[in-house]
Amino acid sequence: RCLNPIKAATCHPDDEAGLLAFKSGITRDPSGILSSWKKGTACCSWNGITCLTGDRVTALTVSGQSEVAGSFLSGTISSSLAKLQHLDGIYLMNLKNITGPFPQFLFRLPQLKFVYIENNRLSGPLPVNIGSLSQIEAFSLEGNRFTGPIPTSISNLTKLSQLNLGGNLLTGTIPSGIANLKLMSFLNLGGNRLSGTIPDIFKSMPELRSLVLSRNGFSGSLPPSIASLAPILRFLEVGRNKLSGKIPDYLSRFKALDTLDLSRNQFSGVVPKSFANLTKIFNLDLSHNLLTDPFPA
Template sequence: MPSFSGTIPESIGNCSKLEILYLHKNKFVGSLPASLNLLENLTDLFVANNSLRGTVRFGSTKCRNLVTLDLSSNQFEGGVPPELGKCSSLDALVIVKCNLSGKIPPTLGMLKNLTILNRLSESIPAELGNCTNLSTLKLNNNQLGGRIPSALGQIPTEITELKNLKIVTLFNNSFHGVIPPGLGLNSKLEIIDFIGSNRLHGKIPPSVSQCKTISRFILRENNLTGLLPDFSKNHDLTFLDLNSNSFQGAIPRSLGSCRKLTTINLYRNKLTGNIPTELVILRNLNLGFNLLDGSVPSKFSNWKELTTLVLSGNRFSGFVPPDRHP
């Protein structure tokens, strides 16, 4: 399929009734025309997957009715325009791999309908807690640092208004501090992913571990401590990855109540005790390099869907259960 090339013409600002502009997956170069700010009826702008450069400016004049803005996969310069906070209808902001740097503008906290926030840098402003309809917070693979703001997790603060929050991915940054207490208490979290290159410490808040709607629970490669939480309410949990932390104590028997669970990765912690016999059929079980002892449950030999079993680096005794498959 042929692709458009060249620059986006400045004359596009003359299309006064233009509402939706799809220019993604082409070969456009140059900067975004300043005349786009004259399009007061523009609601949806998609310019992803081009080779656009220059600074980004939206919301400074008439263009304040944007609902969706996707700037992904370009080569822009400078930061996220704080004027976007004036686009009160903005529902989706996607800025993945577009080279923008600097701070997340606190003015984005003025957006009551922000649904997707992705690929920003430096610290997270507490004002994001004012985005009452925020459902997806993706800030992974950046250079973010500092503490995760209390506005995203404490009660009674702005978290009481974040009832639509479903996905939080903050992996591969430099966050420190604790997981905000209350995160997920009033929302229906489905995915939490704080893995890699973070330095979170402390315990997993009960509000997170007991969130009934979580399906993927990933907190690997941090400095989390304490006992593993009770998972008895996590009936939708399918994927649990807490490897490379400093959790202690026993593997909770409540994991046996998670009937949809297919993967457990608790590699490189300080867990003790036996492997719970309550565990149901899994596909992947990694308990390597802990302080576990006792015997390996014989029921493992009946798990026909088991593809990965790692038990090395522990203190097990007895025999490995024989294969009972017909």
């Protein structure tokens, strides 16, 4: 939408060049998602474009139709998107056949706050200087093919409230510096190849409401500091790992908990009787462990 459609009769030249370069990098657009992107017309009339500062583009949204077979875009993400210097949000989701490495042009967008580049085929390592994206508030690379470790510099993203790196091929351990992300409310590292123990960092993350670490290779026990999240945590998913020991009694204090998934680990002993206190639980999965009777009535 345009704040001032009359003033924004045409794209700013830099924005138009960047967007048309992105379009030229797309080799296949079977659903015509980008068909409205034409030189000499108002940016805000193009599908997926938001202009809120005169003729400058502030948000770019290109999303595939996941329910329509064969409708996905193919191609690469042009680095010329760096020309969109007023961009504060980029949403490239469910395009499926978009390939290439981590988009380095993100580092050249000074106003960028929201990044959702999900369910594509981007690959390769995450850049070691990812922490220089210090203005980012929400960052999701879910459902790509990124490899290698989570860079330690991620601890510099202190404005983050949402971090989603789920569904990639990341390896190594969780950097302990993630404890610096004190505004975090949503953390998803599930569906990777991470290993080691889960660091005992959660006292430093008082806003955390959703923690997803499932489908990795974590071992050891659940860290004690998870207990500090009892007042607000709603989703705790650590299924399909190699966690062991007894199910901690402190989980019974999570009165806001909606989903608890401890499945397919090596937890032993009995289910705590105090789980009866989890009155808001909707999804409880304790399957495929080494638990013994009696199950609390």
